[in-house]
Each structure stands twice: as structure tokens, then as C-alpha cells.
Amino acid sequence: MSRELTKKIQEIMSAEMGHIGVFIVSKQCRDLGVDPEDIEPEDLNDLAKALGKVMLTFGGSEKARKVEREIKKLAN
Amino acid sequence: MKLIDRKKEIEALENYFANARDGSGKLVLLSGEVGVGKAALAFELMKRHEKDALCIYTSVQKTKTIPYAPFLNNIDEWKGYVKTLDLPDRLRRELFSTTSISEFNVGLQERVFALFEQAFKEISENRAMIFFIDNIHWADTGTLALLSHMAESIKNMRVLIIGAYTSNVLQNDKFSDFTEFLTGLMMKDMLTSIHVENFWREDVAEFIRTFLDVESIDNAFVEKMQKASGGNPLFLDYAMDLFIKEKVVRRRKRLVISLYEINIPSSFEEIITRMLNLLPKKATTILRYASVQGTTFLMDVLKGQLKMREEEFRRYISLLEKEGMIYPVDEERYGFIHNRARDIIYETCVKKKELHREIADLIEILHEKDINTHYLELADHYFKAGAWKWASRYAAKAGDENLKLYSLGDAIFAYNMALTAQKMEKEEDTTSTGKLLLLLGNTYLLSGRWEEASASVHEAIDIFEKEGDTAFIINAYIALGDIERERSNLNEASDWYQKAMDLAREELDNRAIAKAARGLGYISWRWGNYESALSMLAEAEKISKELKDPIYGIVMVDTGNVHSALGDLKTPRKYYLKGVEALQESRNLWDLARAYNNLGDSYLQAKEWDMALEFFEKCSEIAKKAGLNNFFGWSLFNSAEALNAKGDLDAALTYLDRALPILEAMKDINGLSGVYRDYGLVHLKNGDFKKAETNLLKAMKYAKEADNTDMILDTKTDMAELYIKKGEKEKAKEILQPAMQSAKEMDARKRLERIEELLKKVK
Structure with missing residues (x-):
């Protein structure tokens, strides 16, 4: 399950950012103390916020909201 | 524009400035969509502190001018604040000497960075500074590299650098230099940004x-x-x-x-249309003609088209400037204040084809002396005019210029434009198409876009074979060898080099013989046949030295690699340094990056971590500047190995996280084996044996796929070390004994020493 979550989050980010998206997922995970290879459902909320914030910097508010929404949806 | 309710944002900027004034300088970025008021925020801060800080404003233009332009534009504003009086002149000398500005100069960057650093330090000793650069998303790679450098350098200076950029333009430009710049800041935990939202x-x-x-x-x-x-x-x-x-x-x-x-x-379009209706007819005519040139326009060309009296022309230009439609960019050009306004006006133009043709013809006449700086502009206008022959000719020249400058993305764009134009021409010149395809293929190769490289070169070969052009066929075979070599398809690479060698010997083409021998030597090295590698490389060295062929530098680096594989620590460095010298002279950045990477690697072997990091950093700088993605990835994971050895595991992981997607995107299996090996080594060090094993196994899989004997041996030895640490000595022994045999067969002395050390532990 956890590896599956990593893959899905990487897919969401790389759809917006290309290969840099994958790096951003790892970087935010490590900053939050989450193992990027082992993302758990309970990590999703914080991670969605963190990645949304980064996306704001890289792609503007619309993209940021989209990324945050899509990652939070993975918890369901 | 009025500054309305930006309390939160202005407070944040005030805090950053207060810290900067106390000696903790910072780079802060302002992001937000076009027209949201990012610049207004920065101006407000500058207005508040005009008495207690030196406030400098500069803006990046969309049209490429000279490298570092945003930093250079305002020298006169700060030159009175530096102690070293000739510093501004030294900077100007470095940057405005014709050779250094128009061609890539390896040492230039270091000198320029050091001079700017000194200038900012001296200013900040005198008074605090706010340095605001608008539109940094349009900045050239040099300016972005300088900004990254300054972000680190100003940490202990009384300097606040503010950079504003339009965040929503990045969406369509996933791999731009600017995105890479942001990522670089993020890697070093230096990405501080304030996002400015629209009004409620x-x-x-x-x-x-x-x-x-x-x-x-x-x-x-x-x-x-x-x-x-x-x-x-x-x-x-x-x-x-x-x-x-x-x-x-x-x-x-x-x-x-x-x-x-x-x-x-x-809509914004409606505003512009209604504004145009309020302007005198001649003023709107000027805007329409200008819009056909682009977002910025050459004044002499515009005047040439309009055939207006000078005084009248000037009057309308002043009016348009007053109305906030256009602004002066430099002595030659004006630009539209808002690109959207330009696009809207352009859409209203009729007879666009004729106007593009007229502009191209005028640029040719009026800018004959500096025509090389207008190649792409000319190609674009002739293309839009449907003048295919001229479009192709200028696009090809633009491609050559950009290739010379290692502006690879622009070169690829230009060559593709040349090919499209050539195909539109009724009487297509097939030889010229073949040559363009070969050039395009080699440019794709430099960018690490191997599939596109291969497709282009194959298409070129079809043409050359039909035409019976042997010299080009040999070159194309060598190019295919290079492409397959980079993709780690060593058998295919060897076949192409051999085909090139056979044909070159038949034709007595010595340069081609040297190139093919170098290729075959490289493959032998990768296969662990060091004797054969040295013999092929010696042939390449002899010919290239005699002919003074630029391939000599490459051969030096390859020879160094063979000696390194043989376990020698000092001889490889001698070859690498000879290579660096020759490659700097021939401006071969690809192999120069490789030479620096390998020099770093030689220090890794010698356990001199800081020296290793220094050379990997040099490799990374060149790779970034020249768009050599593979070397950028390699320098990252090699740096990770040094950082891991130094005990900085977090930094090592960040570097590996960054390298992995780059090399994955390129399908660089050799690089991937290196990345996973380093992940394994980091986890081995922090005691996570399960992860260490998973990653080392992945490294082994890729190393085998790449047929990389050195890497297979190294990873096997790492696995053995892992099992020893886990207390599984038998498993370690099972790996080490055959590994020792391989090392002996390959005469890989240094590797053999390590295996013997480990074997002592399992006895």
C-alpha cells in the first residue's frame, strides 16, 4: 500500500512538473520525517499541504490547490 | 500601481530586510500571476528604506541580450559604494570583451562571480542593500547561476535580494532553466518565497x-x-x-x-482594443508594425517600415511611452510593456506575411554588421513569410551559433525549424537535409535525448547512403556508436564503431580512424579489456596529436579511465588534467564535464572527500550551464558518495533524490546503477540493512544490464560488506571469492585490495 501511495503522489507531481516532481516528493517527505519509499495514509494530510505550498512557488495557486486536493483524495 | 492590503506580504519582506540589515542576508522570491503586484510590493519596501539602504532595481527582458545583464545594468548606481575603485571596470572588462561574451568561457564564470561577490560585500560593509530583480523567469542561465551563487554568498552580508517571477508561466515549461534554478535552491534549503494572490x-x-x-x-x-x-x-x-x-x-x-x-x-483584450481606439491612427499603426516584430522591436527596422519623418516618429513613440504601452529596452530596442497587449495587437494585423518578409529584409540590410545576433529572428520572420529557403538557411546558422554556445535547447529548436523549412521548399536539397539531421542528432545526444538522437542520425544515414556520401556515412556511424555507448548498448556501439573503422581505413580517413579507435577503446575499457583499450586509445592519441584534432582531449580522459580501473591513483589524474587543458581549448564542454567528474572520482578513490566534492561541483556547474543532463545527474550522485563518506547522510540522500529522476528520465542505466549503489551505501552506513540490500540489488541489476564490469565488481564487494555487517559471513564469502577471481583477471589492483581486506574479515 505505502509504495503504491508513493507512486501515486509521484505521478501527481510529475504530471505537473516532470522529473523534478519526483524529487520534490522525496524532499518534502524527508523534511517532514516521512520515508519517501514508505508513505502511510496518515502522512497524506501534511504531505498534501507541504506539496501544495511548493506547488504555489513552482506553478501558481491553481496548480497548488489541484495538487493538494488530489493528494488528500488518496486517503479515501 | 497602488499597493492595497498587502500587509502580510510587506511584513514578511520587512522581516527579511531587518535580518539582512543585521547581517543575515537572503534571497527572497516573489511569485504570482501576471499583474498581481509583485513589483509593487518590492517597490514599497524600497520606498520605505530609501534612506537606510542602497536600493537597486533591475528587470530581465524577455528578448535575450547579454549574459548577466540584470546584474550589469546598474553598475553606475552602486559603483560609488565599493572600496576597490577599479572593481566595476574589471567587471565590465570581463563581460564586455567580445570573446568572453559571445562564446562560452570556462574561467569567466568563476571570475565574474568572485567580482560580484566582492562588490556586494564591499557595498554591504558600507550600507545595507536591497537588490530587486523583476521577471527572473526570463533570466539567462548565467544570471540564474549567479543568483544561486549570490544567495549563498550574501548569508553574512547586509543584503536582501528580491526576485519576482510569474509562477503560472512555469506550467508550460517543465524543464526550463528557471525550474532547475528553483529546484537547486530547494536542494540547499534556500528557497524562500512569498506568493502574492489576486485581490479579494x-x-x-x-x-x-x-x-x-x-x-x-x-x-x-x-x-x-x-x-x-x-x-x-x-x-x-x-x-x-x-x-x-x-x-x-x-x-x-x-x-x-x-x-x-x-x-x-x-477581458484584458477588450481593454486594449478600447485603448487603441482612443489613440491617434498613426500611433496604432506604429503599434501594429511593432507587434509583428515581437514583444521587443528594433527601432531602425520599425522606422524603415513606416517611412515616417523622424520628428513625427519620435513624437508618437513618446506618446505611446506616456500612455504606458511601450518602454525603451536599450539603445536599439523598445518593447511592449505587456506581452498580452502585443499579442492582441498582432492579431488585428492584416498582411502579416508581407510584413514579416519586409522586417526580415530590413534586418538583413540594417544589421549586416551584427547579423549573427539576429539569425533566429531572421529565420522566424522568413518562416512566417513562407520564404522557406531563407528561413532554413538562417535557422541552421542560428542552430550552429547556439550549439557553439552550448545553448542546446535553442540549437535543437533552430535545427528543427531549418528542417521544417527545408521540407517545405519544393526543391529540397537532400545533402543539406542529411547534414542538418546529423547535426540535430549530435545535439540531441549532447542533451541526453538519445532516442531522438538515434532517429535523426538513422534518417541522415538513409540520405547519405542514397547519395553515396562516404565521409558523412562514417561520421554518422560514429555518431550512432556514441549514442549506443551512452545508452549502454555496448555491443551495438561496438558494431557501429567497427563499421566506421572499416570504412575509414578503406578511405584512409585518419581523423575518422582516430574517432573510431577512441570509441572502440572506450568499449574495451567498459568490458574490462584494459590491454586492448590502451592499445586502441594509443592509436587514437597518436593520430589526434599529429593532426591536432580536438579528439585528443577525449582520448586523454579515456586513457585516464583505464589507468584508474587498473587501480592506479596518480596516473589517471595526469591524463585527466591533460584532457582538461585540451578540452578547455577546444571548448568541448561535454567531455570537460566528464573530465572533472572523473577527477572527482579519482579523489573519491583516494578518500579525499573535499577535493572530490570540489571537482564534482565543477562538473555540475558546466553540466547545468551547458544543459548536459547526464553529467548533472552523475555529479549529483557522485557528490552523494563523498557526502556519505563524510558522514553527511541527509545531504547525501537529498543529492540522490535529485539525481534519480533525472537519470530515470534519461534511461541512463549506468547512472542508475550508481545512484542505487549510493543509496545502498547510505543505508549501509545508517544501519538500515534491509534498505541497503534492496538498493544494492537494484544497483546490481542495472550494472549487469549496462554490462559495466567495474560497477558489478564494486556492488558485489558492497554486498559482501553488507553481509559481513549483518554477521552473515558465509554469504559474504560466497560473493567475495568469485569477485576476487574477476578482479585478478581484470588486473583491477585497487579493487582486489578491498576484496582481500574483506576476505580477511570472513576467515
């Missing part, structure tokens, strides 16, 4: 009240303006300005006419 309804009301200088405003009007603008301050600013020009509203009055009679524009 209350802000719109306050904006309109402030604009009109009134105390209250009709709610319904605010509502409509909010709806039309989406809260975008630029839209509001332009719309209010339009209403004043249309005499619908007046300052210090509320609405002059009834709210229901106001025709609120529904």
Missing part, C-alpha cells in the same frame, strides 16, 4: 477608492469589477485608466455617469 472583493473596493481618491464607492460597481477582473490588480489598473481616458470616471469624484451606463470590459 474588499481589496478591489479599496483599490478603486484609492484610484479615484474618494471615500466610498458603489457596491454594485465593485461587484462588477471584481467579477470582470477576477481580482487581478493589473486588470483593475488598466480598466480604471481606460475609464478615465474614456471620461467615464474622474479622480476625486465618484462615478461621472450612471453605473448602469458604464461599459465594464469583460
Whole structure:
């Protein structure tokens, strides 16, 4: 399950950012103390916020909201 | 533009400035969509501190000018604040000497960075500084590299650098230099940004009240303006300005006419169209002609098209400047203040084809002396005019110029344009198409786009074979060998090099013999046949030395690699340094990056971590500047190995996280084996044996796929070390004994020493 979550989050980010998206997922995970290879459902909320914030910097508010929404949806 | 309700943002900037004034300088980025008021924020901060800080404003132009232009534009404003009086002149000398500015100069960057660093240090000793650069998303790679460098350098200076950029333009430009710049800052935990949002309804009301200088405003009007603008301050600013020009509203009055009679524009396009209708006809004609040139336009060309009297022309230009439509870019050019305005005006133009042709012809006549700086512009205008032959000719020249500068993305764009134009031409010159395809293939190869490289070169070979052009066929075979070599398809690479060698010997083409021998030598090294590698490389060295062929530098690096594989620590460095010297001279950045990477690797072997990091950093800088993605990835994971050895595991992981997606995207299996090996080593060090094993196994899988004997041996030895640490000595022994045999067969002395050390532990 956890590896599956990593893959899905990487897919969401790389759809917006290309290969840099994958790096951003790892970087935010490590900053939050989450193992990027082992993302758990309970990590999703914080991670969605963190990645949304980064996306704001890289792609503007619309993209940021989209990324945050899509990652939070993975918890369901 | 008025600064409305930006308390939170201005407070954040004030805090950053207060810290900077106390000696903790920083680079802060302002992001947000076009017209949201990023610059207004920075200007407000500068206004507040004009007495206690030196405030410098500069802006990046969309049209490429000279590298580092944003930093250079304002030397006169700060030169009075530096102690070293000749410093500004030294900077100018470095940057404006014709050779250094137009061609890639390896040492230039270091000298320029050091001079700017010194300048900022001296200024900050004198007084605090706010340095604001607008539109940094358009900056050239040099400026971005300098900004990254300065972000680190100003940490202990009284300097606040503010960079503003439009965040929504990045969406369409996933691999741009700017995105890479942001990522680089993030890697070093130096990415500080403030995102500026559009206005809420209350802000719109306050904006309109402030604009009109009134105390209250009709709610319904605010509502409509909010709806039309989406809260975008630029839209509001332009719309209010339009209403004043249309005499619908007046300052210090509320609405002059009834709210229901106001025709609120529904789009930015409508605002511009209505503004154009208010201008004199000749002024709109000027704008239309200018828009065909682009977002910036050459004044002499524009004048040549309009055939207007000088005085009249100047008058209308001043009017348009006053109306906020255009601005002077430099001595030659003006530009549209807003690109969207230019696009809207361009759409209204008729007879565009004729106008593009006229512009191209005028540029050729008026800019004969500096025509090389206009190649792409000319190609673009001739292309849009349907003059395919000329479009192709200039696009190819633009490709060559960009390739020379290692601006690979631009070179690929130009060559593709040349090919498209050539195919549109009724009587296509096939030889010339073949040559262009070969050039394009080699440029794709440099960018690490191997599949596209292979497709282009194969297409070129088809043409050359039909034409029977042997010299080009040999070169194309060598190019295919290089492509397959980079893809780690060593058998295929060897076949192509051999085919090239056979044909070259038949044709007595010595240069081609040297190139093919070098290719075959490289493959032998990768296969662990060091004797054969040294013999092929010696042949390449002899010929290239005699012919003074630039391949000599490459051969030196390859020879160093063989000696390194043989376990020698010092001899490889001698070869690498010889290689560096020759490669700098021939401006071969690809192999120069490789030489620095390998020098770093030789220090890794010697356990001199800081030296290793220094050379990997050099490799990374060149790779980034020249767009060599593979070397950028390699320098990252090699740096990770040094950082891991130094005990900085977190930094090592960050570097590996960054390298992995780059090399995955390129399908660089050799690089991937290196990345996973380093992940394994980091986890081995932090005691996570399960992860160490998983990653080392992945490394082994890729190393086998790449047929990389050195890497297979190294990873096997790492696995053995892992099992020893886990207490599984038998497993370790099972690996080490055959590994020792392989090392002996390959005569890999250094590797053999390590295996013997480990074997002692399992006995």
C-alpha cells in the first residue's frame, strides 16, 4: 500500500512538473520525517499541504490547490 | 500601481530586510500571476528604506541580450559604494570583451562571480542593500547561476535580494532553466518565497477608492469589477485608466455617469482594443508594425517600415511611452510593456506575411554588421513569410551559433525549424537535409535525448547512403556508436564503431580512424579489456596529436579511465588534467564535464572527500550551464558518495533524490546503477540493512544490464560488506571469492585490495 501511495503522489507531481516532481516528493517527505519509499495514509494530510505550498512557488495557486486536493483524495 | 492590503506580504519582506540589515542576508522570491503586484510590493519596501539602504532595481527582458545583464545594468548606481575603485571596470572588462561574451568561457564564470561577490560585500560593509530583480523567469542561465551563487554568498552580508517571477508561466515549461534554478535552491534549503494572490472583493473596493481618491464607492460597481477582473490588480489598473481616458470616471469624484451606463470590459483584450481606439491612427499603426516584430522591436527596422519623418516618429513613440504601452529596452530596442497587449495587437494585423518578409529584409540590410545576433529572428520572420529557403538557411546558422554556445535547447529548436523549412521548399536539397539531421542528432545526444538522437542520425544515414556520401556515412556511424555507448548498448556501439573503422581505413580517413579507435577503446575499457583499450586509445592519441584534432582531449580522459580501473591513483589524474587543458581549448564542454567528474572520482578513490566534492561541483556547474543532463545527474550522485563518506547522510540522500529522476528520465542505466549503489551505501552506513540490500540489488541489476564490469565488481564487494555487517559471513564469502577471481583477471589492483581486506574479515 505505502509504495503504491508513493507512486501515486509521484505521478501527481510529475504530471505537473516532470522529473523534478519526483524529487520534490522525496524532499518534502524527508523534511517532514516521512520515508519517501514508505508513505502511510496518515502522512497524506501534511504531505498534501507541504506539496501544495511548493506547488504555489513552482506553478501558481491553481496548480497548488489541484495538487493538494488530489493528494488528500488518496486517503479515501 | 497602488499597493492595497498587502500587509502580510510587506511584513514578511520587512522581516527579511531587518535580518539582512543585521547581517543575515537572503534571497527572497516573489511569485504570482501576471499583474498581481509583485513589483509593487518590492517597490514599497524600497520606498520605505530609501534612506537606510542602497536600493537597486533591475528587470530581465524577455528578448535575450547579454549574459548577466540584470546584474550589469546598474553598475553606475552602486559603483560609488565599493572600496576597490577599479572593481566595476574589471567587471565590465570581463563581460564586455567580445570573446568572453559571445562564446562560452570556462574561467569567466568563476571570475565574474568572485567580482560580484566582492562588490556586494564591499557595498554591504558600507550600507545595507536591497537588490530587486523583476521577471527572473526570463533570466539567462548565467544570471540564474549567479543568483544561486549570490544567495549563498550574501548569508553574512547586509543584503536582501528580491526576485519576482510569474509562477503560472512555469506550467508550460517543465524543464526550463528557471525550474532547475528553483529546484537547486530547494536542494540547499534556500528557497524562500512569498506568493502574492489576486485581490479579494474588499481589496478591489479599496483599490478603486484609492484610484479615484474618494471615500466610498458603489457596491454594485465593485461587484462588477471584481467579477470582470477576477481580482487581478493589473486588470483593475488598466480598466480604471481606460475609464478615465474614456471620461467615464474622474479622480476625486465618484462615478461621472450612471453605473448602469458604464461599459465594464469583460477581458484584458477588450481593454486594449478600447485603448487603441482612443489613440491617434498613426500611433496604432506604429503599434501594429511593432507587434509583428515581437514583444521587443528594433527601432531602425520599425522606422524603415513606416517611412515616417523622424520628428513625427519620435513624437508618437513618446506618446505611446506616456500612455504606458511601450518602454525603451536599450539603445536599439523598445518593447511592449505587456506581452498580452502585443499579442492582441498582432492579431488585428492584416498582411502579416508581407510584413514579416519586409522586417526580415530590413534586418538583413540594417544589421549586416551584427547579423549573427539576429539569425533566429531572421529565420522566424522568413518562416512566417513562407520564404522557406531563407528561413532554413538562417535557422541552421542560428542552430550552429547556439550549439557553439552550448545553448542546446535553442540549437535543437533552430535545427528543427531549418528542417521544417527545408521540407517545405519544393526543391529540397537532400545533402543539406542529411547534414542538418546529423547535426540535430549530435545535439540531441549532447542533451541526453538519445532516442531522438538515434532517429535523426538513422534518417541522415538513409540520405547519405542514397547519395553515396562516404565521409558523412562514417561520421554518422560514429555518431550512432556514441549514442549506443551512452545508452549502454555496448555491443551495438561496438558494431557501429567497427563499421566506421572499416570504412575509414578503406578511405584512409585518419581523423575518422582516430574517432573510431577512441570509441572502440572506450568499449574495451567498459568490458574490462584494459590491454586492448590502451592499445586502441594509443592509436587514437597518436593520430589526434599529429593532426591536432580536438579528439585528443577525449582520448586523454579515456586513457585516464583505464589507468584508474587498473587501480592506479596518480596516473589517471595526469591524463585527466591533460584532457582538461585540451578540452578547455577546444571548448568541448561535454567531455570537460566528464573530465572533472572523473577527477572527482579519482579523489573519491583516494578518500579525499573535499577535493572530490570540489571537482564534482565543477562538473555540475558546466553540466547545468551547458544543459548536459547526464553529467548533472552523475555529479549529483557522485557528490552523494563523498557526502556519505563524510558522514553527511541527509545531504547525501537529498543529492540522490535529485539525481534519480533525472537519470530515470534519461534511461541512463549506468547512472542508475550508481545512484542505487549510493543509496545502498547510505543505508549501509545508517544501519538500515534491509534498505541497503534492496538498493544494492537494484544497483546490481542495472550494472549487469549496462554490462559495466567495474560497477558489478564494486556492488558485489558492497554486498559482501553488507553481509559481513549483518554477521552473515558465509554469504559474504560466497560473493567475495568469485569477485576476487574477476578482479585478478581484470588486473583491477585497487579493487582486489578491498576484496582481500574483506576476505580477511570472513576467515
